[in-house]
Amino acid sequence: MKRPLIFLSFIFCLLAIAPTFAESLSYKLKPVKVAEDTYIFQGSKEHFSLENGGNIVNTGFIITKEGVIVIDTGPSARYGHEMRNAINEVTPLPINRVIVTHHHPDHFLGNQAFSGAPIWALPETIAAIRSEGDAMNENLYRLVGDWMLGTEVIVPGKSVNRSGEQIGEHRLRYIALQGHDIADLAILDETTGVLFAGDQVFMDRAPTTPHADIGKWLESLDQLEEIDFRLIVPGHGPVIGDNEAIRQTREYLQWLVKVLEDAADQGLEMTEVMNLDLPNKFKSLATVEAEYRRSVHHLWPEIVKRKLPKAVDRRID
């Protein structure tokens, strides 16, 4: 009789621990002030994991006399709620609006925590969240598990279709870009000089490319470089006061395209391309090995397709 009793008490222990574990998950979000009225929550430079719960992203908020402007809402409802609570500890002012920079899951799945506030995004971003949001939510659930419990897709309801506006004492400029995603919104607070660049810019971390058009992305980086900003908040990695994050992102993307095009010219197989040695100058970028292989997966078919007619032409000659 002893064994079943021991087994039963073991099961009871597990049942007692399980909900406590799920409830104890916390991102421990701490706002960091980066400029007057301006705060960010800085995520890790890793890829999604069960340990980080998807907190690999930078989100932020600006306090104005007309309320708080939230920029991106993180990877889950849990993150969004923690973010909103952390904002409430800094200011009693209500949320004026949420602005979503693009349609990748680490940037908008916290939207539901901001119910009652209008959520703005570029029209293409709204359409993409409407069509792909649920699949992204499910995929992130597979990658980070319980952190996603209760997360539902909330599609932004307001379309950013102007170049800027005055909110309280802050003048915002909206910069519609492309290349990292099908649509990318950068936001310059002209009052403080802080540029929220979204995932157009990565700092000390390899850029991600699931929806990338590298040519358009490089053009967008040129556009960002023309802007007179004092501080840049990249989508991933630390904030920085000069062009270094733009330079890093551009240099990596230019190399990525070149290495893939050269490999296609040499007739390499995709697996060979994935196993190429990375240049030393990129080895310090966080997640570069894994991100490079993911980028080969994303970009190789298109590059081969582009190169193929030339190869055929040569054979005909």
Ligand SMILES: [Zn+2]
């Ligand atoms: Zn991102």
